[in-house]
Amino acid sequence: MAALKVALLGLGTVGLGVFESITQRKEQIEGLIGRKIEISGVLIRNEAKARALNEGVFISKDFQEVITQRKPEVVIEAIGGIEPARTYIEYSLRNGCHVVSANKDCIAKHGRDLQRIARENGVRFVYEASVAGGIPVLRTLRELLAVNKVERIEAILNGTSNFILSMMRTEGASFSEALALAQQKGYAEQDPTNDIEGFDAFYKAMILSEWIYGEQPDWDEVQIKGISSVTIDEIQAAEKIGLRVKHLVSIDESLHVEISPKFVDADHPLSSVENVNNAVLIKTDLLGDLTLIGAGAGAKPTASAIVEDLISLYLTQDHPHLKSPKRTQNNIGEADPALVKEQTSLLFYQNLSFREFTEIMSDLESSGTVLTYKEDGNLALSAVLFTGKLEGHAHPKLKSVYSAKVSSAISSAKKAIGV
Template sequence: MRTRPLKVALLGCGVVGSEVARIMTTHADDLTARIGAPVELAGVAVRRPSKVREGIDPSLVTTDATALVKRGDIDVVVEVIGGIEPARGLITTALAHGASVVSANKALIAQDGAALHEAAVEHGRDLYYEAAVAGAIPLIRPLRESLAGDKVNRVLGIVNGTTNFILDAMDTTGAGYQEALDEATALGYAEADPTADVEGFDAAAKAAILAGIAFHTRVRLDDVYREGMTEVTAADFASAKRMGCTIKLLAICERAADGGSVTARVHPAMIPLSHPLASVREAYNAVFVEAEAAGQLMFYGPGAGGAPTASAVLGDLVAVCRNKLAESTGPGDSAYTQLPVGSMGEVVTRYHISLDVADKPGVLAQVATVFAEHGVSIDTVRQTGKDGEASLVVVTHRAPDAALTGTVDALRRLDTVRGVASIMRVEGE
């Protein structure tokens, strides 16, 4: 066993970074045995050096992250500061100065993963980021390595714990969106500004990463269709229950039936209670993978938090350190297919549409005609009415999203349609 330690630089020492440092210290002997050499925390870059960080030698703390990653003796840089800059510059600098990189930065990998992988290859170093998607759940490595000999056709998942907690609370207690969000905030599941979570930005970054790995093609954050969940109501959940469904914010990555393109999207959707994702409760994450040979696979666990995310970071650290000792690198970017990324309009899905209509003869016929004119087949219709007002709920068969969107636009122009109360896609069937 090698006795000279592998030196690790830690960028960021917040919730995740402090857990990484703690585990490196408390599990030092185990890490040494698993890697084949000791690992040593050689420096910690932070913004506020005066803050007391339990278990970390103050002499290791610095505000000069650039100088830290430029040190010639650093073997691995662990980046857990998040955001685009300065993280991007620090990672490329670290690679150029001989260090491999472990990152938990979903936004950066989704936006600039291709360029970062190219830099890693150029300098003969590793770039690992298991912690960027779904926290502690092993997901990227199974997609990139365990399923390397298979063909993945679909990845469907709950990849944001905050939104799942909110929707689960709405489902189980009947609470409205704001009430459920307030509870999530009070319990620490939601940030003071929850926009990145509830508007789907966080999940969209993860969808871009998953799609790129699953389909061996370049998928950027801008390629992902995104809808938030702030418009989901208690009435939507009541409709879902009548259909034997619940509502989840889903990240969906699909290969087209003809194999010629891929799509990635994030939006709230109704899914049947019989689907494995329907039973995912509170702040947990789960990802459902469909592959040709392996069939259906389910990955489930805590998707965020200091300790779970640090677990994924440490798993990557062990792998990268082993590669360093073997003077090799692990699997890098695999984008050989170069498939085009299709638009949301090409996606084939189902709609659940709730309309407020005039309660008079002929309305249903007018609505049905609009669906027929756009080539959309109706599966079920439910109508209730009172005092000249009526509610009409239509569930469609599968059709291109563009046709469904066109149908809704045409319905809004009907004089007998007072308003479109809600539109929700139906998935998982």
């Protein structure tokens, strides 16, 4: 049987990780797929740059040379960004190549069209690494939860943000200090906007939505908030009442998607996920809750998912996406508008007098429930965990408001303040 020829587009952090993984595990991969494997060509941007590649590996900055002259069977796209990656993926699919990609930006925007092109040309387009690094979330949803209805997803999908929040909580670092450390360790880019402002998590959420429900919400209607406004004072104040902040993606069966920092209690399954790890909590109707946790960023975890995708092309069938039944407005039922707006929130007030603090507590109790609170000795920053409608409770010294996910708020909160 002819050798399996694989072309690699891009030789940056991810591309080099893929190259090394294939060459170092060559015999193992060949044993799994039953064929010899060779990297037929590598697309690079700078031919003058020194690279420690095996002798005989064909490298070029000309895409046509890598694809049309070398005639690969599989193309691994590790360039990133939308263009020219989208053009390269489409050309490869139309020319009979399977494509493996980790390109979340491109897949979120053009994934449906690229899947259609793949089907029309009798090839496959797979992209496990685009959502949660090394965590096999797409494969789990498709192959292991086929009979389950996915009701909701909650996830930590950005390792950089999770690392920054972990450093702020455990080391007492400021946001800027934690970001600088993330950049020093290679977790964050020099321009970290996509990570810290939630856009990276947004693209991944759109891929998950399409994968599970067969469609995405209107991008303009998705709430996106990053972590750049979270302060060390807020994190420390929340810690005193048993809460931690996580940058969470939530997707439900009505296609409501939200990306924002939320404060969670110790009973939340994602509370203990720290550093650069990602995690996905899948809520289903039959199985109940399933949580997947693992490395969500870096060369090796991403390369792991890409190589597993490569192998899956030859060990699995081309299953359709999960397309779990989507709940529509017609079968939600008429909910009480007052209840729809009621939620659990963590409110931070700054520099209150004791009289102001007492008045605020009384005002909140008039339309909801104050689950717990923690104020420091001079009321410089007071944290109040509140369930109810927030409308009408604005105050000049209300510093910030965050959504909170608490499973046993009252008991854990009372324990935290010694009641």
